[in-house]
Amino acid sequence: MVFIQIIALIIIILAAAWMFRIQFVEAVPVxxxxxxxxxxxxxxxxxxxxxxxxLAVLLPxxxxxxxxxxxxxxxxxxxxxxxxxxxxxxxxxxxxxxxIVTLCVSGxxxxxxxxxxxxxTDAKSLFFLDGFAGKYANVAPEFGDYPPGTQMMKxxxxxxxxxxxxxxxxxxxxxxxxxxxxxxxxxxxxKHNVFAMAFGGILLWIFPSVAESFWIDGCCADLTMALVYxxxxxxxxxxxxxxxxxxxxxxxxYLMVLVLCKNTGxxxxxxxxxxxxxxxxxxxxxxxxxxxNRKAHRxxxxxxxxxxxxxxxxxxxxxxxxxxxxxxxxxxxxxxTGSMNLPDYQEAMVKAxxxxxxxxxxxxxxxxAVDLSPLALFLLLLLFVLLLWKFHLIRxxxxxxxxxxxxxxxxxxxxxxxxGHLTIxxxxxxxxxxxxxxxxxxxxGAPFMIxxxxxxxxxxxxxxGRKGMLVCALFILLTADYAGAYRxxxxxxxxxxxxxxxxxxxxxxxAEQFLEQVGAGRRGNTGRVLYLRDISDVSWVRNTxxxxxxxxxxxxxxxxxxxxxxxxxxLDAATAAHAKFLYVDELSGDGQKLFEPxxxxxxxxxxxxxxxxxxxxxxxxxxHDSKFxxxx
Numbered sequence: 001m002v003f004i005q006i007i008a009l010i011i012i013i014l015a016a017a018w019m020f021r022i023q024f025v026e027a028v029p030v031x032x033x034x035x036x037x038x039x040x041x042x043x044x045x046x047x048x049x050x051x052x053x054x055l056a057v058l059l060p061x062x063x064x065x066x067x068x069x070x071x072x073x074x075x076x077x078x079x080x081x082x083x084x085x086x087x088x089x090x091x092x093x094x095x096x097x098x099x100i101v102t103l104c105v106s107g108x109x110x111x112x113x114x115x116x117x118x119x120x121t122d123a124k125s126l127f128f129l130d131g132f133a134g135k136y137a138n139v140a141p142e143f144g145d146y147p148p149g150t151q152m153m154k155x156x157x158x159x160x161x162x163x164x165x166x167x168x169x170x171x172x173x174x175x176x177x178x179x180x181x182x183x184x185x186x187x188x189x190x191k192h193n194v195f196a197m198a199f200g201g202i203l204l205w206i207f208p209s210v211a212e213s214f215w216i217d218g219c220c221a222d223l224t225m226a227l228v229y230x231x232x233x234x235x236x237x238x239x240x241x242x243x244x245x246x247x248x249x250x251x252x253x254y255l256m257v258l259v260l261c262k263n264t265g266x267x268x269x270x271x272x273x274x275x276x277x278x279x280x281x282x283x284x285x286x287x288x289x290x291x292x293n294r295k296a297h298r299x300x301x302x303x304x305x306x307x308x309x310x311x312x313x314x315x316x317x318x319x320x321x322x323x324x325x326x327x328x329x330x331x332x333x334x335x336x337t338g339s340m341n342l343p344d345y346q347e348a349m350v351k352a353x354x355x356x357x358x359x360x361x362x363x364x365x366x367x368x369a370v371d372l373s374p375l376a377l378f379l380l381l382l383l384f385v386l387l388l389w390k391f392h393l394i395r396x397x398x399x400x401x402x403x404x405x406x407x408x409x410x411x412x413x414x415x416x417x418x419x420g421h422l423t424i425x426x427x428x429x430x431x432x433x434x435x436x437x438x439x440x441x442x443x444x445g446a447p448f449m450i451x452x453x454x455x456x457x458x459x460x461x462x463x464x465g466r467k468g469m470l471v472c473a474l475f476i477l478l479t480a481d482y483a484g485a486y487r488x489x490x491x492x493x494x495x496x497x498x499x500x501x502x503x504x505x506x507x508x509x510x511a512e513q514f515l516e517q518v519g520a521g522r523r524g525n526t527g528r529v530l531y532l533r534d535i536s537d538v539s540w541v542r543n544t545x546x547x548x549x550x551x552x553x554x555x556x557x558x559x560x561x562x563x564x565x566x567x568x569x570x571l572d573a574a575t576a577a578h579a580k581f582l583y584v585d586e587l588s589g590d591g592q593k594l595f596e597p598x599x600x601x602x603x604x605x606x607x608x609x610x611x612x613x614x615x616x617x618x619x620x621x622x623x624h625d626s627k628f629x630x631x632x
Contacts, residue, residue, distance in 0.1 A: 001053065002160045008056040009035065011063050014082055020246040024085040025094050025183045029231055030246075032153070032180040033253040037311075039152040040260065042131070044318065049130035049155060089197055090186040097183075097201040101175050102157075104489045106168040111492075111499045112218030116548045118143040119219050123154040123170050124551035128523050135322045136578035137526050139551045144324030147315055149260030150221045153177040165521060174219035181227040182207065184234075188461050188469060203473055205489065209481035211377060211449040212442055213363040216481075216488035225261040226446035228254055229268045230454025236276050238458065239283075248300040251276065255308035260315060263326060267416070268447045269308050271409050276301065282401045323578070346422050348432050353418050356437040362449070363442065363481040370478045374414075374441050377449055381406055384456045393463035406452055413448050417441065506545045510585050510607075517583060517609045520550045528554040529609070530579035532570075534587050535561040562589040567597045571618050582610045582621060595621065 012035060017027035042048040067075050085091055110120040118140040125139040126132070126148075138144050157173030158165065182204050189200050208215060208223055215223035232254040239247055255272060259265040280297065319325065361371035372380065382403055389399030421431050421440065430436035460468040483491075507515075510533075519525050531546070543557045556577035560570075574582060584595075586606045595604040598621040610621040 001056075001162070004060070005052075005056045005156075005159070008059040011059050014085065015063075017085055018078060018081055020243065022242070022246065023184075023187050024088065024091045025186050028094065028183050029181045030250050030253060032177065033257045035156070036149055036152045036177075036257055036260075037253070039155065040148055043126070043148065043152070045131055046134065047130045049126075049159075052156075052159070089189045089192045090183075092192070093186050093189060093197040093201050094179075094183040096197075097204060098176055098179055100201075101179065101205070101489065102172040105171040105175060105492075106166075107496065108168045108171045108492050109496055109499050109503075110167050110170075110548065111495070112214075112220075113544075114220050115218045116544050118146055119150075119221070120167070120170060121548045121551050122146070122148075123151050123158065123219075124165055124521075124548065126151055126155045127158045127165050128521065128552040129526060132318070132322075133526055133552065133554065136528050136580075137554050138322070138324055139547060139554045141528075141554065141556065143326045144322075145316070145319040145326045146263055147260040147265065149257050149262075149265075150174065150177060150219070150224050154219070171219055174224075178208070178215065178224055178227055179204070181224075181231040184231075185457065185461065199473075203476050206480040206482065206485040207453075207476050208450060209363060209485045210476060210479045211362045211372070211453065212446040213481055213484045214439075214443050216484040217492075220443075221262040222443050222446045223450070225258060225265055225268060226448075226450035227454065228258045228261060229272060229447040230451035232258065232272045233275060233451055233455040234458040236272075236279050237455070238462075244296075244300070248304055252304045252307040255304065256311040259308040259312045264444075266308075266312060267413075268451070269312075271413075273305055274409075275405055276304065278401060278405065282397050345432065346426075349421050349426070349437075350418070352432055352434050352437040353421060353441070356434040356441055357414070360434050360438040362438070363484060367479060367481060372479055374438075374445060374449070377453075378406075378410055381449075381452045381456060384460070388456075388459055388463065391464075394459060402455075410448055410452075413445065414441075417444055420444075503545060506542050507549055508542070511542065511546050511549075513607055514583055514585070515546070515549050517607070518550060518553045518555075518581070520553060522552075525553050527581055528556060528577065528579045529581040529583055530556050530558060530574050530577045530612075532558045532560050532573070532582070532584045534585065535559045536588070537585070560584070560587055560591065560594065562587055562591050562594070565594055567594050570594050570598070574612055574619060580612055581624060582612055583608070 009031070013024060013027045013031040016022070016031045016034075017024050020027070020030075039049060039052060042051050045051075067078065070078075110116060115121075121140050122138070122143075132148070133139065140146070153176055154170045154173040157169045157176065160169055185204065186200055189196055208227070212223050212226065214220060232251060235247075235250045235254060255269050258272070259269045280301065284294075357374045359373055361367070362374060362377060385394075385399055385402045385406070388394045389396055394402075417440075421437070425431055425440070431440055457472050460472055462468075464471060514531060518529055529550075531543075538559055540557075543555075547555050556579055558573045558577070584591075584604070584606055592604050598619050600620065605623075609624045611624045613620040613622060
């Protein structure tokens with residue numbers, strides 16, 4: 001089945017390349033975007049992702065029937081096109097790079113905190129449920145409204161091993177999605193030169209490490225969002241040689257994926273649309289359009305605007321109906337209503353931000369060559385635009401527009417970023433030090449920095465020819481984080497044993513028993529469990545690790561105080577958690593009194609899973625046989 005799924009994806013890419021008369025590598029991000037949206041749509045159906053298996057089988061069959069029924073001349077033309085594209089230097093390089101990355105990261109374990117919190121835990125749930133969880137059943141309740149864009153490609157690769165959740169395949173899907181928006185740059189490789197192809201693949205892999213390193217160890221959405229945003233900016237200026245249909249369809253697809261990458265995606269969609277509108281105004285001054293064409297372009301831009309709004313609206317409606325809200329969303333609401341108490345160290349936060357922005361290397365480590373701070377890279381982007389104009393590679397009006405847009409969008413974003421640290425992240429004291437602050441600037445600023453680099457790289461490569469290729473290669477070689485890029489691809493192996501050992505230590509014996517009772521990692525399991533421990537046993541770190549191990553079961557946590565607690569406290573905790581099941585570890589002292597009102601005369605058994613039943617009086621607890629799956 002793996003082979004069939006890969007063939008189906010290649011057919012989708014080839015169909016897009018043929019339809020729009022573009023190169024295979026140019027069709028990759030467009031096709032992957034369409035596939036992501038398709039899989040996201042199927043995910044709204046409970047278990048709906050299994051339909052992809054049906055479509056994956058149908059696609060090759062449909063392609064075969066189509067080729068058989070069309071005229072011989074057209075069939076020959078298509079076959080020659082397919083042969084040319086699949087054997088081209090850029091396609092071979094792209095496929096080799098993707099294959100090598102997939103094989104290298106196949107044993108990579110989850111290690112990063114944010115992955116345990118959401119990105120890996122949610123992907124694991126998606127794998128076992130083949131779709132989104134139902135109401136009050138999402139496995140990362142504190143990040144409920146995080147969009148699913150990047151999770152779709154993780155599922156696509158995880159599905160290669162349908163009977164076992166393999167963390168390495170999740171990383172392969174994540175890296176594939178990132179590379180999908182980078183491989184169009186390989187089109188500048190014209191010949192089957194092994195050295196040039198290998199060198200191009202290496203440059204493509206290390207390029208993001210110039211300005212962002214979190215992607216190396218984890219699989220969060222910030223880098224993906226940066227590359228999609230950069231792809232969109234490039235798509236706006238990359239108009240020559242493309243039909244109007246492809247030009248606008250590509251933009252709409254990118255923005256729909258961008259808004260579904262993360263809950264801050266709408267910010268970059270807004271920046272992207274502003275860039276799009278402004279660029280058309282500037283470009284049209286030198287390329288006057290007929291009145292009818294001008295109206296058609298305006299309608300097309302309105303559609304490009306409408307589609308991401310529609311995608312965001314559908315996702316938010318789903319979140320509202322299924323009570324999925326992120327804790328940061330709640331924090332932002334409290335901040336806006338003035339009900340949030342902020343600590344009084346804003347001056348220290350501003351100082352840390354200023355120092356990190358001006359002095360600290362973006363990827364937090366030394367490159368051995370050139371270490372760029374956020375300010376240095378900001379200025380360098382503007383310098384590149386100036387040089388493009390100075391060497392007559394772009395006209396003055398376009399250069400001025402690009403420079404003004406970068407200055408304005410950068411200033412607005414970093415102002416938002418600082419405001420976020422003074423409000424939403426004000427309680428997180430790690431940002432009071434420049435090292436912690438540069439980590440945040442690097443990660444959340446990736447769309448601006450890497451998006452801008454993608455746009456400049458396209459202009460340098462497209463306009464500068466061989467010299468442009470040398471400039472891009474030299475820039476990457478001087479500024480990339482080689483150690484990080486190696487660690488992400490292969491070097492992680494040296495830390496794997498320690499990572500897995502730490503995981504085993506954190507998930508203690510009691511937690512292991514809990515995971516066995518709830519049927520962790522079992523297909524069809526869906527529901528929310530309230531997991532209670534003694535008041536003396538509080539560990540939010542352990543809880544996060546348990547949440548990852550328990551997926552697709554959703555777990556909420558609480559602690560019981562035997563001395564002061566009451567049965568009403570238990571009822572309130574279960575109600576607040578919207579739990580359908582309850583599990584309690586051994587409690588010190590006599591905790592029976594807390595559960596007696598819910599047990600109909602039975603004795604409370606610790607380490608036993610109970611189903612919670614709503615009644616007119618409040619709640620009943622009934623033993624649940626762990627042989628049966630959890631469900632609503």
